Amino acid sequence: MKGFEFIDITTADVAFIAYGKDINELFSNAANAMFEVITDSKKIKPKIIKRIEVKGNDFESLMFNWLNELLFFVDKDNFLFSSFEVKIDMKKLLLKSNCKGEKIDLKKHEIKTAVKAATMHLMKIEKVKDIWKTKVILDI
Secondary structure (H helix, E strand, O other): OOOEEEEOOOOOEEEEEEEEOOHHHHHHHHHHHHHHHHOOHHHOOOOEEEEEEEEOOOHHHHHHHHHHHHHHHHHHHOEEEEEEEEEEEOOOOEEEEEEEEEEOOOOOOOOOOOOOEEOOOOOEEEEEOOEEEEEEEEEO
C-alpha cells in the first residue's frame, strides 16, 4: 500500500491523500507527505528526536493540529522531520509522537516549497474497509 499521493486542487495550494492500515500510520504518512512537499525527505537524517503531543476535538482537528505543530518546528527551529512514531489515544483524541529529523542544512536540503499551513478545507478522515484515508490541503 502506498503511503500517500499528490492530487491537483488549485495552483495556490498543494493537496494529497494519505493512507494507513491504522490511524497511527495514517497520521505518520500525512506528515511524510507534507515534508515531501517541503524538501526531498530522503535527505533528512533522523539525528534528533522531538517529542510532540497534540489534542483534537475530532480526527480532522487532530490532523490539522498535528501538521501545523510540525510546521511550527520548521518555522521556529529550522527543523525538518523524516520519521514519525505516532500513537493516538482514540478516546481522548490525543496524539503523542517521537519525531526524528535534523536542522535544515541548505547545502543538502533543497527547500522545494514553503508550506504556510495545513488547512481544514475539504479535510476528511475516513476508514474504508480496512484502510484509513485522509485528504489534506496545504496552503503554500
